[in-house]
Amino acid sequence: MEYRLLGKTGVKVSALCLGTMTFGSRFLNIATVSQTEATQMVERAWEAGINFFDTADVYSRGESEQILGQALGQADIGRDAAIIATKVRGKMSDADPNAIGLSRKHIIAACEASLRRLETDYIDLYQVHGWDCLTPMDETLRALDDLVRAGKVRYVGCSNWPARHIARAQALADIGQWTGFASLQAYYSLVGRDLEHELLPLCLEQALSVLPWSPLAGGFLTGKYRRKSTTPADARRVNFDFPPIDQERGFDAVDTAEVVGAQIGASIAQVSLAWLLAQPGIGSVIIGAKRLDQLEDNLKAVDVRLTEDQFDHLSQATKPPTLYPQWMVERQNLDR
Template identity: 50%
Template structure:
């Protein structure tokens, strides 16, 4: 297992992070996974043994049960790991039990601390954009949490580039703690964030945490162009996240060919491709059982050749869009032509 800096924090986190969205399976989250506590304990222990020191959850996952189960599974090993959770989603029927207002954040962080069984959260992330709460209010509330010691660092998830850029400007202007990470959907089958977000994060040293690296299981190679797949698979019941499936299955064909060369799975190749991307800090993996987890844990050991990476880059390349193609076109003659010596 390799370790990378978490944004500018100085913390080192494993390049694989165990996501806990599959724990408990309460309410809406039942389609994602339904692991009981004993399975969660086993998955967490196996991850720790493999060198994972980074665990991600959210208060909305199974209505808080995921946080409870992660806290129990970690037990006295809590101090040895980096725990990330999130705030924004609805946590009750009340008008203000949702969003990124100061009121909701202050209530939600105490609830998450109680459920996790800890007195601090390493990385506290907003789970998305809230059109009703000014970014200034949200960032001031998060800044107060860092200064109080309840939270050590803050991050964000599912923001557009302009959301993130504006938040960084506000933090700089008012001397507030800034977002150090962005958790975003990224997969070899869906490279959309490379257009605007990756250049922004690279410039501002924002860590990238990848969710749904297999595009909801599509990159596993278990589905066909006709939509057929395992009856127990998540995609069969919950077709998310949305992707261009015709492009995805063209990528899956190449993944399968490369996987056969290495005598491994298409899923492992898809994860290995992400780990080869310089912008990626950590890839969040989820598993319903030990077999899936073991396959994912082996991804860091798979080295793809330059030729294999080129094939994967070519088949998964994004269609050109403006202003990207204009920026590239205008950059061609930025340097003077080399002169020949007489």
């Protein structure tokens, strides 16, 4: 397993992170993994060198956090050795109007609840799980900083934020001498490359680690979905077609990954993950699974080495168009 620095911190995280959205029983028709199965996955991930585990309070309304906390204990993984990441923002109660968002009130209360469910005294990476248009940014940043100063959180990150908000948050953190973001957790895959327009360049400039979620595009890049084949009835996208993708571009990606995989003896999923791992700025790719065999296949991606030609072939198959003003920036700098 390869280990990479988490942003500007000195903490090293495994190049693959075990995502636990599938742990539990009631989240978007995705969560089906029991405690016993989760413990087996955590143990196997740890054996493979994964030290980074990601969850969120909103996953099955806390059930995923609880299962992960118990799994880490049952697997006898030392607390200081494991890097635990969770998130705050999602709606945690249908009765309490304040049990949502990024207000100081909700952040502090949600952190305390996550600590209890995870059975730990601190969270390594606490991430704001989306943008909150109602709460002033400085309120959010100061609440996060207070948690760090209190020792309940080690580092903070963001997820699903626009580039302009991240840039402003980092500037405010510098001015206020508050804890800034160490990472951005965002959707990024061979067939979902919007990140490359603004967010990836910003993260490279600011030295934020990119933590891609859904690196296989909701299962599309596993090979289950083909142009001229019937999709299996149990495939994830049958009942939950997310994240949205350009299907024709997706088929191009699958076909290309299959060709490359045949050359090096790797699955379509492994090739897709290896392409992502080779991108600049990637800290750790978040993999998730409903079954142990799916996890086993994904773990092998760290051993896949793409040649420059293979990497370029995959990149060209799904290359997004250059958007303004980037094409003007590139044109203006041709003669410099």
